[in-house]
Amino acid sequence: MTKCPTRRGWWRAGLAVLAGLFVASAPAEAQRAPQRPQRPAGVGQPAAGQDSTRPLSKDSRVYQWTAPDSAMRALLDLEGYRKVQYQGDTVKFNANTRILILKGKPSAVLRDETMLVGDSIQYNDSTKKVVATGDTVLLRDPTAQDADDVISSRIEYDLEARQGFTNGFSTSVVSGQRLFLTAKESTILSDTLVSGRHVVFAKNGSFTYCDHAEPHFHFTTRDMKFVSQNVMVARPGVLYIGEVPVFWIPFFFQDVRSGRRSGMLTPNFGVAELFRNSPSYRRSVQNIGYFFAINDYMNAEVSMDWRSGARSSEIDPGFLRSNADMRYRWVNRFITGELAMSYMALRNGTSNTSWTWNHNQDFSKNTKLTARMNLVQNTQIQRNTTVNPMAANATIRSQLNYQTKIGPASINVGGSRVQYPGRPQVDMDFPQLNVTTGTLEAGPVSWTPSLRLGISGSSKIDQGLQFPFVYNINNSGGVDSARFNASRRNMQFGFDTPIKLWDFQWQNSFTVTEQYRDYPEQREIIGVRDTSVRSIRVFARTFETNVDWTTSFNLPRFFQGTWNVSPSVSVANVDQGGLFVRTERSGGKWVSQSKRLSYALSASPTLYAMLPGIGPISKLRHAITPAISYSYSPAASVSDEYLQAIGRTRVGYLGALAQNRVSLNLTTNLEAKLRAPTDSEPDQGRKIKLLSLNFSPLSWDFVRADSTGNGFTDKMFSIGGRTDLLPGLDFRASYDLFQGDPASDTAVFDPYRTDMGVTFSLNSKSAIFGFLAKLLGKEVPDLADSASINPRQTASQENITRQTRQMNAAGGGAMRGMQSALPGSDQGWNLNIQYNAARQRAPVGNGLVIEVDPVKQCEPFRSQGIAAYERCFLNAQTSPPTGLGTGQSAIGAPFVRQPPVQSVNASMSFGITPNWSAQWTTQYDVERARFASQQIGLQRQLHDWSAVFSFSQTPSGNFAFNFFIALKAQPDLKFNYDRQTYRSSNF
Numbered sequence: 001m002t003k004c005p006t007r008r009g010w011w012r013a014g015l016a017v018l019a020g021l022f023v024a025s026a027p028a029e030a031q032r033a034p035q036r037p038q039r040p041a042g043v044g045q046p047a048a049g050q051d052s053t054r055p056l057s058k059d060s061r062v063y064q065w066t067a068p069d070s071a072m073r074a075l076l077d078l079e080g081y082r083k084v085q086y087q088g089d090t091v092k093f094n095a096n097t098r099i100l101i102l103k104g105k106p107s108a109v110l111r112d113e114t115m116l117v118g119d120s121i122q123y124n125d126s127t128k129k130v131v132a133t134g135d136t137v138l139l140r141d142p143t144a145q146d147a148d149d150v151i152s153s154r155i156e157y158d159l160e161a162r163q164g165f166t167n168g169f170s171t172s173v174v175s176g177q178r179l180f181l182t183a184k185e186s187t188i189l190s191d192t193l194v195s196g197r198h199v200v201f202a203k204n205g206s207f208t209y210c211d212h213a214e215p216h217f218h219f220t221t222r223d224m225k226f227v228s229q230n231v232m233v234a235r236p237g238v239l240y241i242g243e244v245p246v247f248w249i250p251f252f253f254q255d256v257r258s259g260r261r262s263g264m265l266t267p268n269f270g271v272a273e274l275f276r277n278s279p280s281y282r283r284s285v286q287n288i289g290y291f292f293a294i295n296d297y298m299n300a301e302v303s304m305d306w307r308s309g310a311r312s313s314e315i316d317p318g319f320l321r322s323n324a325d326m327r328y329r330w331v332n333r334f335i336t337g338e339l340a341m342s343y344m345a346l347r348n349g350t351s352n353t354s355w356t357w358n359h360n361q362d363f364s365k366n367t368k369l370t371a372r373m374n375l376v377q378n379t380q381i382q383r384n385t386t387v388n389p390m391a392a393n394a395t396i397r398s399q400l401n402y403q404t405k406i407g408p409a410s411i412n413v414g415g416s417r418v419q420y421p422g423r424p425q426v427d428m429d430f431p432q433l434n435v436t437t438g439t440l441e442a443g444p445v446s447w448t449p450s451l452r453l454g455i456s457g458s459s460k461i462d463q464g465l466q467f468p469f470v471y472n473i474n475n476s477g478g479v480d481s482a483r484f485n486a487s488r489r490n491m492q493f494g495f496d497t498p499i500k501l502w503d504f505q506w507q508n509s510f511t512v513t514e515q516y517r518d519y520p521e522q523r524e525i526i527g528v529r530d531t532s533v534r535s536i537r538v539f540a541r542t543f544e545t546n547v548d549w550t551t552s553f554n555l556p557r558f559f560q561g562t563w564n565v566s567p568s569v570s571v572a573n574v575d576q577g578g579l580f581v582r583t584e585r586s587g588g589k590w591v592s593q594s595k596r597l598s599y600a601l602s603a604s605p606t607l608y609a610m611l612p613g614i615g616p617i618s619k620l621r622h623a624i625t626p627a628i629s630y631s632y633s634p635a636a637s638v639s640d641e642y643l644q645a646i647g648r649t650r651v652g653y654l655g656a657l658a659q660n661r662v663s664l665n666l667t668t669n670l671e672a673k674l675r676a677p678t679d680s681e682p683d684q685g686r687k688i689k690l691l692s693l694n695f696s697p698l699s700w701d702f703v704r705a706d707s708t709g710n711g712f713t714d715k716m717f718s719i720g721g722r723t724d725l726l727p728g729l730d731f732r733a734s735y736d737l738f739q740g741d742p743a744s745d746t747a748v749f750d751p752y753r754t755d756m757g758v759t760f761s762l763n764s765k766s767a768i769f770g771f772l773a774k775l776l777g778k779e780v781p782d783l784a785d786s787a788s789i790n791p792r793q794t795a796s797q798e799n800i801t802r803q804t805r806q807m808n809a810a811g812g813g814a815m816r817g818m819q820s821a822l823p824g825s826d827q828g829w830n831l832n833i834q835y836n837a838a839r840q841r842a843p844v845g846n847g848l849v850i851e852v853d854p855v856k857q858c859e860p861f862r863s864q865g866i867a868a869y870e871r872c873f874l875n876a877q878t879s880p881p882t883g884l885g886t887g888q889s890a891i892g893a894p895f896v897r898q899p900p901v902q903s904v905n906a907s908m909s910f911g912i913t914p915n916w917s918a919q920w921t922t923q924y925d926v927e928r929a930r931f932a933s934q935q936i937g938l939q940r941q942l943h944d945w946s947a948v949f950s951f952s953q954t955p956s957g958n959f960a961f962n963f964f965i966a967l968k969a970q971p972d973l974k975f976n977y978d979r980q981t982y983r984s985s986n987f
Helices: 070-076 379-384 389-393 640-646 702-708 767-775 783-788 795-805 859-864 866-878
Strands: 084-087 090-094 099-111 114-124 129-140 150-158 163-166 169-175 177-190 198-208 217-227 231-241 244-249 252-255 284-295 298-307 319-330 335-346 351-362 368-376 396-406 409-419 426-437 440-442 445-447 450-459 469-473 479-483 487-496 499-501 504-518 521-526 534-539 542-554 566-573 580-583 595-603 607-612 617-633 659-674 687-695 698-701 716-723 729-739 748-763 830-838 849-851 895-897 901-911 916-925 930-941 945-953 959-967 974-981
Touching (some): 084 114, 099 129, 351 379, 368 409, 580 640, 659 702, 698 702
Antiparallel strands (some): 099 114, 114 129, 163 177, 231 252, 284 298, 319 335, 368 396, 409 426, 426 450, 450 487, 499 504, 659 698, 748 830, 901 916
8 A cells, every 4th residue: 555645734824924844954064154044065975984885873974983893882782771872082981080181083972862963072971961062963863763953152061951052053853955054053852752852942042944155044033942853833923025024924944854744734815814904805715624634545534614704796696615535545456536525505595516526447458447427506605605617617527437347358347427607507427338349350250349339418407498497376376487497308229330351341230219308398380291381389298209321332442552443232210300309299109201222432542732932941742632422322212201200291392202412522732842051961850730720521412402502512621731830720611502401492501600619729840930041041940849739739728628627616725716727938939810700691481490699598597686686697697508500400399599609718828038927818709809718827936935916806896815935935924815706686
């Protein structure tokens, strides 16, 4: 079993100055001035003439004892005597006074567990007192491997009473960085219970973490108590930057023990919590709690967050949040995990409970379980009480995945659950089962079966409903309304069993799909043969189940490597639906359609041309890869019962026509080969992709063109592209080609852009800058340096993505205003921009249209007060979409039209100077002409400190400003100013 990571959990407070946890120290062998701590020299260095690679005891690095001769060894081996060992260049002993004087540089006295080293030592064997003087006098216990050295110029020590005095001392402890302590005068007591522990009481001392000879900062204190290997306490403390006092604290507490221990957590509050700078400011304190080191493999903590309820509003009533976390790690069982719970009670009587469970376990080489569960009782409260934009935008996601392998079959079972911030809707995909095998071969026959099963659904649907409320008569004769608990469920099952015999391949696919919508919805019923017969019906629930089987035969290919011609024969359905169908229109009865043969011939050649280069480009290569196919299917028929079940009519139906189609799918690439350096081989030039375009397939049916005048059969068309000149550049656009259903002769060919997006990243190493510089004839570094940068995601994007993905719903740091890690000032600059636009085509005709309009959606909340209406309206505007309605869910169903979405997401980080760096992340809503969220950070790197200014604003209107200067050695030692403001009730 492997120990859990160290958790630094003790609290140290003092007027907004907090310090962290330290481990035991190593020796420091140089004297420092009492008021300005200096860095000790020679710590841990081997004695002259010794092998630096040979491990030395701690005592041997400080003082070399002469090897005892036979007489000395015999004396040391005597039992029943207290042993005192001394050594010096000159030894003088007075038999009458029993005073031993040692001279030399250095001299030493060792009695039991205490050793004194100095230039001159006077030892009185009668009083058991030692007086040591010199440039550097050291008091230590050589038997303790982690003892702390007390260094002074004069030490008086009573070996019997284990007490001493110094005219000035210095010592140090280590925890990642060294803490240096000095004082003008001190009293030294040795712990009689714990070997090697010294208790030092000092006056007029100072301490610092800076290891420079002239420290950049230090704290001065009047009284100090230092217990070696245990704790240091000082009061009061004054912080000096250089020689200028800048801050005062009432006391300073520093734990110097090593390892994980239970203790108080570090509270998080700012100066404004102590000295409120505005009458309207609401105080808040976070992370008040305790850390439990249960054992080496498990720890836990409980904490509390509080926000004042003074001058509260309906939007921000104030709250008290309790958090509990437990972490475990059992590595030789390959188990790690975390369990957390948070309970928030608001002053207005509402509450929210959140749960998080993360668990990873490897049962064997091929079997693994990964669980990440997040559950939130009230997502509205979860969103309204956060000042972290990522937490306000991120979905609350749970995932479960189990992987194993049985023989040649790989089995993957899992699922996911998603809650949306500020909305009650819950989406669940469970179970998701995938079974795949490698190719099973028996002579010339190979078989590659696969099975998949997926069940997904949504509950508590709050958007896109035609009848969102249920109305009932109450006891007083009035009407009460209640939100309809709408839900839907989708099921997909598929089994593929392709069999290959030499170059012949037989493909079989069995599928079952079902859509079930448990909420009332209107349908328009049109006569199958007489479209004048129309009626409107409202079904309490609607469903559609399809069972299908398809098969095809792929014949051997020919002209491979050039035209790549591939013939095939398939048995396809006449209509695009399943072979067997049942819906609410058929009364739940199964109806079937016919199948017909389809003959196809496809070719996918690669056509390219070599073009001359220009400037730094030695050669251009333009490649076009078309995928051309021709298919023919004879005319067929579909029964009236089948058309009625799916909501179609015989009039204008084009699905049963003969199919005589040509399809084209196109990909084109323009590549450049850069000129190689003059001292390299001619073929060593690097290749870059100037432009790559991909087009979705387009089909033209000659029979349909004769019947309707338009032969296009595809509903959607899309184009996408990218280039290496701008790493991370991707652009895409999608078009709806028809106004109406392409399977009907009433459809009108009218391309309409429905989606567009552009994403690109730019930095100082981008290829475009080197390319332009070469065109201008300037010397630039090799563009290959930019290849090390991920072209699709920069470090800042990865940081945001990682924090969003790993964000817990519960626990101490789940919903607090966490700041993104700022880049270093030496990392150059990075710019990432993403533009997204989505819209729906306006419907035509007299069909029912459901507008997802925040004004209409929140109208019922007006009766509950303006605050409830404003909260609903803002959440409806800023909550992430769930993808409920992109058009008609079924023929004759209401058209769900969502408002257009147009946004710009940008992130930029750059180094202003060698020590200043900044980052800006924003989301701009183009449709509403406002910034949805903001995160701005500014960081200043000092030798010992880091200064950070940050501002964040969530889509719900909450914002936070934070400024702190933190010590690098102990980030909890900081000056902190926080201001968190929750959106007021004024809309």
